[in-house]
Amino acid sequence: xxxxxxxxxxxxxxxxxxxxxxxxxxxxxxxxxxxxxxxxxxxxxxxxxxxxxxxxxxxxxxxxxxxxxxxxxxxxxxxxxxxxxxxxxxxxxxxxxxxxxxxxxxxxxxxxxxxxxxxxxxxxxxxxxxxxxxxxxxxxxxxxxxxxxxxxxxxxxxxxxxxxxxxxxxxxxxxxxxxxxxxxxxxxxxxxxxxxxxxxxxxxxxxxxxxxxxxxxxxxxxxxxxxxxxxxxxxxxxxxxxxxxxxxxxxxxxxxxxxxxxxxxxxxxxxxxxxxxxxxxxxxxxxxxxxx
Amino acid sequence: xxxxxxxxxxxxxxxxxxxxxxxxxxxxxxxxxxxxxxxxxxxxxxxxxxxxxxxxxxxxxxxxxxxxxxxxxxxxxxxxxxxxxxxxxxxxxxxxxxxxxxxxxxxxxxxxxxxxxxxxxxxxxxxxxxxxxxxxxxxxxxxxxxxxxxxxxxxxxxxxxxxxxxxxxxxxxxxxxxxxxxxxxxxxxxxxxxxxxxxxxxxxxxxxxxxxxxxxxxxxxxxxxxxxxxxxxx
Numbered sequence: 001x002x003x004x005x006x007x008x009x010x011x012x013x014x015x016x017x018x019x020x021x022x023x024x025x026x027x028x029x030x031x032x033x034x035x036x037x038x039x040x041x042x043x044x045x046x047x048x049x050x051x052x053x054x055x056x057x058x059x060x061x062x063x064x065x066x067x068x069x070x071x072x073x074x075x076x077x078x079x080x081x082x083x084x085x086x087x088x089x090x091x092x093x094x095x096x097x098x099x100x101x102x103x104x105x106x107x108x109x110x111x112x113x114x115x116x117x118x119x120x121x122x123x124x125x126x127x128x129x130x131x132x133x134x135x136x137x138x139x140x141x142x143x144x145x146x147x148x149x150x151x152x153x154x155x156x157x158x159x160x161x162x163x164x165x166x167x168x169x170x171x172x173x174x175x176x177x178x179x180x181x182x183x184x185x186x187x188x189x190x191x192x193x194x195x196x197x198x199x200x201x202x203x204x205x206x207x208x209x210x211x212x213x214x215x216x217x218x219x220x221x222x223x224x225x226x227x228x229x230x231x232x233x234x235x236x237x238x239x240x241x242x243x244x245x246x247x248x249x250x251x252x253x254x255x256x257x258x259x260x261x262x263x264x265x266x267x268x269x270x271x272x273x274x275x276x277x278x279x280x281x282x283x284x285x286x287x288x289x290x291x292x
Numbered sequence: 293x294x295x296x297x298x299x300x301x302x303x304x305x306x307x308x309x310x311x312x313x314x315x316x317x318x319x320x321x322x323x324x325x326x327x328x329x330x331x332x333x334x335x336x337x338x339x340x341x342x343x344x345x346x347x348x349x350x351x352x353x354x355x356x357x358x359x360x361x362x363x364x365x366x367x368x369x370x371x372x373x374x375x376x377x378x379x380x381x382x383x384x385x386x387x388x389x390x391x392x393x394x395x396x397x398x399x400x401x402x403x404x405x406x407x408x409x410x411x412x413x414x415x416x417x418x419x420x421x422x423x424x425x426x427x428x429x430x431x432x433x434x435x436x437x438x439x440x441x442x443x444x445x446x447x448x449x450x451x452x453x454x455x456x457x458x459x460x461x462x463x464x465x466x467x468x469x470x471x472x473x474x475x476x477x478x479x480x481x482x483x484x485x486x487x488x489x490x491x492x493x494x495x496x497x498x499x500x501x502x503x504x505x506x507x508x509x510x511x512x513x514x515x516x517x518x519x520x521x522x523x524x525x526x
Contacts, residue, residue, distance in 0.1 A: 275375060
């Protein structure tokens with residue numbers, strides 16, 4: 001896989017960044033397991049020896065990591081490192097991809113996520129997801145939020161449904177901006193508003209965990225700040241795992257950070273430690289923008 | 293963990309910026325080292341010409357501090373450095389503050405020489421400072437060397453040397469006190485020599501601070517106020 005990292009116009013020098021080179025690099029050859037503490041005292045999600053395959057190709061190698069209750073954990077790493085794949089394994093979003101196999105032990109509050117008895121639809125209500133591109137349904141703002149509670153039967157009557165819609169929009173910090181136009185289409189909102197709508201939609205089904213796959217990568221700095229502020233508020237009630245390409249964002253919002261590289265979980269630790277004094281050379285090279 | 297690599301960023305310009313900052317710190321260090329040597333020399337040789345030049349050159353030290361500071365702020369704003377890069381910038385900002393203060397102490401020595409000249413006092417007794425001055429100069433040199441090579445072992449060894457400066461300072465002070473007690477007419481000159489010795493001792497402390505920044509820069513450990521001996525894993 002060749003990934004060319006192109007800098008801003010001001011930095012005209014571009015260097016092709018060949019990830020494969022790292023595969024043979026000394027740092028990864030001697031990979032002897034994840035550096036840092038993978039265990040937490042009170043895990044919400046616990047994963048052990050997770051392998052993920054897309055057909056013949058292995059995308060995740062033996063990843064073990066706990067995600068603590070009400071903790072925000074950031075998953076970082078170069079493109080193709082498996083961080084999104086790992087995230088999607090947590091609520092079985094990979095089930096929908098043909099040829100994708102997940103093995104290992106993944107539990108949510110001690111329950112096996114991949115057990116036959118686990119209904120993926122219910123699982124995804126407990127472990128919600130927000131994607132990189134805001135993907136509101138082509139429905140009204142109200143119906144975007146009400147959709148989940150309706151199919152899961154969370155409201156007994158319309159008054160309760162109204163209540164859920166209002167609370168979710170308020171929690172996502174969107175209510176004041178849309179209160180007068182709940183019936184207009186969700187797709188008519190700005191990018192940042194759409195993303196908050198999607199977060200509100202996720203919250204509406206009262207999930208326990210929220211997975212975010214680069215939730216702010218398509219947003220401007222103001223909308224990004226609003227989303228980050230929102231994450232900060234949500235952490236009180238939810239466990240959040242966020243995949244991000246923005247080092248600063250990971251440093252700002254998360255308590256712990258996990259660094260993936262070519263499908264391997266290289267290092268995990270307190271965010272404050274990872275960004276000031278990482279222990280693995282690859283982590284250091286990635287967050288300081290180096291290679292080789 | 294090995295010493296942080298300054299170069300190797302995907303952005304070559306970032307490499308250049310960091311290299312540039314490091315080189316400027318080293319040339320500021322060289323200048324300050326010279327200032328200290330001149331400070332001791334102007335007193336020992338009663339050389340007022342040297343003292344005047346030393347005082348004038350302190351502006352250059354200050355100018356460099358401001359310039360390097362500005363570049364560090366630019367890097368913080370534009371590059372948001374992390375890990376080793378962040379530690380380098382923090383270490384540089386702190387190092388140049390200490391270098392500037394060393395410069396001030398050296399300038400103090402020059403001003404004392406000018407006072408002596410005005411009062412037409414020969415500073416022949418200032419030969420006493422020569423030994424302390426040499427020791428301090430050596431420590432400053434090793435500290436800057438450790439910074440240039442990002443070498444923790446050298447930094448630690450240099451920090452130990454500062455203890456010798458303190459001993460030397462204490463014994464010089466005892467000597468001065470004895471002089472003053474024996475002959476009160478020497479109080480004025482003895483006090484002046486004590487101030488000079490004090491300035492040199494302070495320079496030793498600043499050099500020791502720089503060594504502590506080197507340990508932080510390389511290992512990410514803060515050894516300030518603890519003493520290297522009590523640090524686990526060092």
